[in-house]
Amino acid sequence: KAFILSLVLILLPSFxxxxxxxxxGVTDGDTITVLNSKSLKDVKIGLYGIDCPEGEQAFSxxxxxxxxxxxxxxxxxxxxMATDRYGRTVAMIYADKTLLNEELIKAxxxxxxxxxxxxxxxETWKGLQIRARxxxxxxxxxxxxxxxxxxxxxxxx
Numbered sequence: 001k002a003f004i005l006s007l008v009l010i011l012l013p014s015f016x017x018x019x020x021x022x023x024x025g026v027t028d029g030d031t032i033t034v035l036n037s038k039s040l041k042d043v044k045i046g047l048y049g050i051d052c053p054e055g056e057q058a059f060s061x062x063x064x065x066x067x068x069x070x071x072x073x074x075x076x077x078x079x080x081m082a083t084d085r086y087g088r089t090v091a092m093i094y095a096d097k098t099l100l101n102e103e104l105i106k107a108x109x110x111x112x113x114x115x116x117x118x119x120x121x122x123e124t125w126k127g128l129q130i131r132a133r134x135x136x137x138x139x140x141x142x143x144x145x146x147x148x149x150x151x152x153x154x155x156x157x
Contacts, residue, residue, distance in 0.1 A: 017079065017080045018077060018078065018079045018080070019036055019037070019038060019077075019078050019080075020037050020075055020076065020077050020078065021034040021035045021036045021037045021043070021075065021076065021078065022034065022035045022037070022073065022074065022075055022076075023035075023071040023072050023073060023074055023076055023095075024042060024073075025042075025072075026064060026067050026068045026071070026072050027044070027064075028052060028054075028055065028060065028063065028064050028067075029052030029053065029060065029062075029063025029064050029066065029067050029104060029109055029110060030046060030047040030050055030051060030052040030063070030067070030104070030110060031044065031045065031046055031047070031088075032044075032045050032047075032067065032071060032093065033045070034076060034078055034093075036078075037075075043078075043089055044088050044089070045078065045088065045089045045090070045091050045093065046084055046088050046089070046090045046091075047090075047091070047092075047093060047100065047101045047104070047110075048081040048082070048090045048091055048092050048101055048116075048117070048119070049081075049092075049101060049112060049113055049116065049117035049119065049121070049122055049125065050101050050104055050105060050110040050111065050112060050113055050117075050125075051110060051111050051113040051147065051148045051149060052064075052067075052104060052109060052110045052111075052148065053109075053139060053145075053148055053151075054148050054151050054152060054155075056151075057146065057148065057151055058139065058142060058145075059108075059109060059138055059139040059142075059145075062109060062138065063104065063109040063110065063138075066103075066104065066107055066109050067100065067104070070095055070098070070100055070103060071093065071095045071100055074095050074096075076093050076094060076095045076100075077093070077094040077095075078091045078092075078093060079091055079092040079093075079094070081119065082116075090116075092121075101125075102121075102124075102125060102128065105125050105128045105129050105132065106128050106131075106132060106137075107132070107137060107138050108132040108133070108135075108136075108137030108138025108139055108140045108141075109138045109139060111129065111147050111148065112125045112126055112129050113149070115149070
């Protein structure tokens with residue numbers, strides 16, 4: 001009995017921050033809208049730990065198309081990691097047990113966003129980003145790609 005109680009107490013917190021729903025919108029490579037299957041409310045979600053090219057940047061359209069192909073119209077599992085300064089949910093998104101955040105990095109369509117990536121998985125993602133860069137996949141085909149956070153900063157000036 002003590003083992004089962006311990007197991008329930010360990011697993012219980014994970015149920016509170018994970019939910020599922022259908023992807024009903026793809027804003028860009030790292031922002032989607034999911035219809036929460038329990039609350040029946042649309043939730044705008046930023047993908048945790050990554051940053052895709054901005055709309056005016058090369059590979060922005062490819063990142064959006066990649067995300068759409070992977071998740072649009074599908075039921076996904078949303079593992080909430082945080083809420084950003086705009087009140088948007090920040091999460092890891094699983095589609096058919098495949099982690100979208102990670103697949104974007106592997107495809108060379110997103111940077112690991114170090115400033116906001118503190119989970120242990122970020123170290124794995126760093127290796128995947130290095131591999132994509134070495135293989136010149138996606139945005140890494142550009143000899144000098146500009147990270148989106150730098151692009152946004154320059155645009156604000």
